[in-house]
Amino acid sequence: MNYIDKIFARADMQQIREFLLHGVEGSTDSRPYVKRIENAHKAFSARLHKDYPNEKDFEEIAQPIYDYVTVIENVYMEIGLQVGAILAAQTAQNLKTAFEGE
Structure with a gap:
């Protein structure tokens, strides 16, 4: 099982409980997210400018690094949305079961 499959398995x-x-x-x-991204970008940019003035x-x-990061961002966004949908479906099923039992 690859690491992405493991995310879905969890x-x-x-x-989560x-x-x-x-x-x-x-x-x-x-x-804040923006600050974390800015700080990481500044560190990355400063380091590359040192070697590539x-x-x-x-x-x-x-550019290839930016392209790679964009792909990673897109993949993990899609994974997050799918995991959110899975959890929402489980929550709905749990609520349905709870109300049927009353």
Whole structure:
């Protein structure tokens, strides 16, 4: 099973419940999304400009990286939307079952 299939396998209300109840400690970043993206871009850009001070060379090396990041962004957005739909369907089914039992 590849790592993307594993994401979908974990898209389960009970898995999320276990995480919320028992958790896994991890670091969080409370900065706004835009700030986090800007800081990462500044660090990336500064590092590449160090090795490629000529703007044409910089753009030539940076463009494939931007293209790669765009694909990754699109794939994970699609995964997130699909996982959200799976969880919404599970929630609806759980509510239906709960109300049928009353």
